[in-house]
Amino acid sequence: MQIGFRPKIVAFCCNWCSYAGADLAGSSRLSYPADVKIIRVPCSCRVNPMFILRAFEKGADGVIMCGCHPGDCHYSTGNFYARRRMTLLFSMLDFIGVENGRCRVEWVSAAEGAKFSQTMNEFVEKICSLGENVRLSNLRKTGSQQTAFTINTEKRETHRLVGAVVTDASWTGEGSKVSEKEENGNQMSVVTGDPEAGQYEPECGSQTAKTEESLKIRLAQLLESGKAARVLGWKKGETDYDPEPAFFENKDELGAFVYNDFCGANLSKYMIEAAGLDGVTAVVLKPCDTYSFNQLMTEHRVVREKTYIIGVGCCGKLSISGIRAQGVTGIEENGIEVTDDRIKIKTVYGDREIERNSAMLERCGVCKGKEHRIFDELIGESRDTTICAGTGKACGSAAPDSTVSNAAAGRENSGKDQRFAEVERIEKLSAKERFEYFSNELSRCIRCNACRNVCPACSCIKCVFDGNQFDEAAKANSEPFEEKMFHIIRAFHVAGRCTDCGECSRVCPQNIPLHLFNRKFIKDINELYGEYCAGYEAGSVSPLTRFTMQDAEPSVVTERSKGC
Amino acid sequence: MLKISTDRINELMDAIASKMDLILPVENNGQVNFGIYESGVRVRLDALKTVKSAKDAFFPQSETLYSCSKDLKNLSVTPAKLMDRPFAVFGMKGCDIRGLEVLDRVFLSDPVDGFYKARRENGIVIGMVCNTPWESCFCKAFGVDCTEPGGDATACVVGDGLFIEANNEKGKAFLEMISEVLISETLADNCIMRDTVETVSKDGTEKTALEDDKEQSVSKDGTEKTADADDMEKLRAHKESIRRITEKLPLMSLSLKGWGTETPKDRFDSPLWEKLYKPCLACGTCTFVCPTCQCYDIKDHDDGDSVRRYRCWDSCMYSDFTLMAHGNPRTSQMQRFRQRFMHKLVYYPQNNDGIFSCTGCGRCIDKCPQSLNIVKVIKAFEKEGKENV
């Protein structure tokens, strides 16, 4: 505890019980340190996580929220919602490296003056022992602190170069030497496995081609018969790997329709716009896209009657950045040929062949299952694409390998449980390491809004970051408060609604593992409030808009982290 | 011409960094961006394309213009300090350097942008020859020769040697400065110093090499060693092989017929835009990775004790890009989408005697979430042109 350290502590007190408790502590002269400043709110449910993030970002060392005892709330249910929100928020703050003694929830009734003053004394003592808070404002170095160009004029000294300069000696011919592939835990959470992975069911490469054919015929019929006014699918791009979502209004336009292994885009979000057009829109949805459609239906953003859903089989989607990460460039026109477990690529620097799994999207490695949650008809088969983190082998078919190196992925069953392997790995790090990890990742962000605009759960007509309800309608990568917390606030907004479709990580130009935030919330919700998968069926109520009397107290976060 | 063996590059970087700030491609968790050279940094000179261009070095994403603070009643305004010290940007490829030239026409023409000008003057640009152009590159279509990037000096890695040759006075001064540091550190024995002054002409045509036949080579023991002929030959052959590769890349042969100064008047109202814009998410990735996008927004931020006015990149794709008092003239995403490509391919060339505002770096092709890009727009109009005529 640094001597002379005066913590800044913000206390949110609900107007009916805890504020009255604070007044009672006052009138009974029960003192507590002057570092605590109380902000009055109508109810504990009025405390928006953004206020707490703001307090931390503006330099608070500790934030405590007091409310009425569950069951005594003046508005009868306010504190139940607050309890769930705060538990999830504290868990997220702990996840990004804010020591978890720093925030606390305490239920204080109007008659408990003594308890109020005692709680405050304890809390200030705890914060003093924790010392100064790690400034959330540098969670994401933005604007002038941008690592890229802080030409700090003050200190100038030479730095020994630590990282080796990687140069590719051989320039011509068979392409550049690959810099060693470290496990970067996001785009490609898979270490390139050994080629002789176990055998799979039928040849999938040709599978997708067959599916494309039958899709084209069926869609043409739909347009011909007038059953659908338009069809939403993918259009062939310049190369094999850049199909773009597109609307097709008539048969010959369908000529450019394509369904290949690179159709990763989730088309559900376009259905919001399609709901406004007249006539039925036929849409081609992969299994994971149907979860998003269900969620949008729950929120009245799409119109089921004006949609005809074709559930298309999926064998796991690939991405060009996965291929590029392995040093494969200069790909010739239709130089990519995808087979079941290999990808053969003809490039100007010679032909390359890589493991199919190594170019597969991270989300497909932990696929939630190939079952379409909502559809009018199904076309094409799917194939289990779950990959066990660490072994790199497909879990579904490969025999469980006893020598699994990655202890975190100990459970060798389907990919579903692997989903949280990465989150668990990070949870095991120390608070400082976690903060550094996220500070490093998020500082690369160029605030291009791609993650927000692609996310089917982030479908607000006018996003809170574009309006000025909160503070600064800032735009690009700049100073104000919510810019720094952009990713965490966005994760909170979609908590309980995010279907983990993985689009945010797919589109991020800087390859930041944004899905980690959403998965952390999903993992917490599952552990604390019971298994819940947004979009599993339409009309399901998000865990953040319901409660039970026996919900866990927010202090569960502190106990839980003491364990590991 | 300075030649240094590739495993000595660390010392070279240290030499530059000892004198001035050095910005070069560094890797952070698999992503290569231009970053400050400091300890613990992984330098990746081999990476062809960084995610964001080096535009950031001269026109940062967010920059304080001035800040004003008030103690009790009197108000004080302190403008932000202009860049006053030299800094080096190492490893900019041909497309990025052409991007700087595009920006120069915007920021250095009257009224001159003081911040940008200070950075440009103090910044020393060391271009680098592309060794492995990607299939998404199409710089050749805009007359950019990736083997002759230009800049104050040009570096090229051939085999195990790194050749740096100065292109102008600034480049020469830079090389001399390096060689002094290298000699003082009695470093490279086979470090050859060669005086060649090349000028890079504006329209990107073949450079004229004014070669001074006096070759000096600086050897470890202080005596100068002549740059042997086969090094030069190896360099030339390497550049020739790169040019042959660019011929084979699919997009390099993109034709710009019907764009720039000879764009037909009705292109603005062409119905094709309606089809092209549909998948666009209005996210702004393309504008932020583009080396030539130059729009910015000015905002104020209350730091508590003082208010800072800063400018930050803005994206024409954002819904409130042209939000004005009465509202937003561009209400639909189609208008915004059209504006982006018309500005790159029509408006800018018409105002800047034909120079396109796109340099063909291909970053927007790589990074667009829904795979939309300028090449598809050009080809779509090209196809439509063929059908109608």
Added chain:
Amino acid sequence: MPRIGVFVCHCGTNIAGTIDVAKVAEMAAAEQGVVFSKDYQYMCSQTGQTLIIDAIKEYKLTGIVVCSCSPRMHETTFRNAAQRAGLNPYMVEIANIREQCSWIHKDREEATEKAVILMRAAVAKVCLNTPLTAGESGVTKRALVIGGGIAGIQTALDISAAGFKVDIVEKTPSIGGRMSQLDKTFPTLDCSACILTPKMVEAASDENITLYTYSEVEKVSGFVGNFKVDIRKKARSVRADKCTGCGVCQEKCPSKKAPSEFNRGLNNRSAIYTPFAQAIPNVPVIDRENCIKFQTGKCGVCSKVCQANAIDYEQEDEMITVEYGAIVVATGFDVINLDKYDEYAYSKSKDVITSLELERIMNAAGPTGGHLERLSDGKAPKEIVFIQCVGSRCADERGKSYCSKICCMYTAKQAMLIRDKYPDTNVTVFYIDIRTPGKNFDEFYRRAVEDYNVHYIKGQVGKVLPESSGKLIVVGSDIIDARHVIIPADMVVLAAAIEPNKDARKIATMLTASIDNNNFLTEAHAKLRPVESPTAGIFLSGVCQGPRDIPETVAMAGSAAAKVIGLLSKDRLKSNPCTAHSDELMCNGCSTCEKVCPYGAISYETKIVNDHGVKKERRVAVVNAALCQGCGACTVACPSGAMDLSGFSNRQIIAEVDAVCR
């Protein structure tokens, strides 16, 4: 540009004692937007308020900040002052520098620094305040009284006297409550039934009062002026309209083994019963657990003997929903459970009884017909020992920490009555302190000591040992004479502690009224608003709020009735203006907010929205300001930030957080 006035109150020395108020005023002057700042001894005084009014007029202030005591105390005072000066009352913010600053910090410099920060936060918030006008909501001119004891009856009578309709909901088959079980009442010693029954009849015959006996409140929704209450009228199995109250069915009923709750289980009652003779309504109730007809289906004697054939076995519980403007809680009290007090052998010997059981024994309608006799062998007791504070003033979890207030008086009363009726009986009372405050109370106790020679021993009983002979050996101590007191008593009466009705917590949760750990309902303010609950529209009458005797209960009932009348006499009620509102430009219509609204105040409609010239049809949320109570749950659930709360808007709270963290 906001023009803010800051007023720093000394509150005598309460604030000025620990905080340098002049410095706070001076720092306030330097704040952005503050054009006037002043400190004064008593801001809440008349002169203080005129100071505010003059400053508003003179400096044309657009908002004021008063750094003083808690807003829960004087927020309305300063708002009214602002209104009198023509400023919108909601442009006033209070910085609580007394309860939450000067009173809890010792170090002057530290407290001043905190006061400045709290002032800054209030100034930051008031700059963003928007003028609000309180909305209005109708008032249902009907009151509900929960509990039919003397408190409930008196409240109902006083309310109906003002011409308003009142409903009394009583759980037991008859009104009358605890008082109906008493024999005599202090200090006048008049018979409890004689003063209570006329009130019960008056209540029953009053056309404004409706009695729902043998009924319970199931659900309460709505808010002040517009409560909607579901009442369950439990099935009596007797047709009230037909029954003449002749009582034949009670005599003839073969099942007589049910313990009579009214007589505290001292004797039994029939399955079809009225609690006591003067029960109002005098309609019996069939207790289905003990009725042979309901248990085995054979009997049916009561329907045979009933000339008015009022018995109806098929009668079912009936649910009714009634709208009320105000609700009074009058749930009364009960004696605590004495099982844990084994030192007094209450559960071992029948002759160790509580005072309430003694009341029943002394009562003519009681189990012993008014004769004072031992329950074990029926003999007249010659030696009676009273033990005070059993379970009261006790810090461990067996009893209650508070003093039950009425035991000293009723023990003196019972002792006097026994000594008067049976002069040869010896009465001893072990006490800690005799607490008989107020008019004629101490004189009453002195009469018991001096005229009726009741032995008062200042000391406590350690143990009561029931002997085989039937005697109860009471072992106590007299700490005045330091004497070991051993009394072979015939009967021991325990003055047991009282606690609120068992259902008090359930009802408080239903009404969202706050309640303390002893299950007494918490009043809005201990000194200034003792009969109202902090929840608007809920009033407290009788022991449900704290131990008190009959005179105080009747007085409190009158006061609660006055408050209710004050409320019901208004046609329109000012409703809380700090309600939520949705910005239709940003609302996605995703109905997340509707799921978290406890009052169901949010509905959705599809309307044409003009967004800067672009007209589109969209589904948007609409908040019914009358129903909304301003809790703010919806504002946080709303992802797009469209929903905001006036008075505590997102920007205001963010401004406060910034000011506090600066």
Added chain:
Amino acid sequence: MSSNIETINIIKEISGVNPLRCMKCGKCTASCMAYDEMDIKPHQFVSYIERGDLESLMLSESLYKCLGCFACVERCPRNVQPGKLIDAVRQTVIRQRGAEGMTTEEIRQLITQEVPQQLLVSAFRRNRR
């Protein structure tokens, strides 16, 4: 007198008794088995300690009459635990007398059949500290 205050504070500390909690109800004395033999009653111990009158307590017979059955501790409504106070005063007396207390062998000889079980238990309990 000053040494008195220290000893009293030590006694309060050993016994863990806060005499201020006593509401003078006398229940401890009422429950005391050895009431008649005691010259100073348990409730008086509490008020004597509070007044600081240690001498009369040290000389009182009650110290040795107290059985240590802790009935007073059990019955006290304010959780004052007077029994522990008596123990503490007795400890103070023993400590001042130096170490001429009985050795374990002498005690073993004294234990005969008639010695009440309760006395042994309370003796051992008291010397637990």
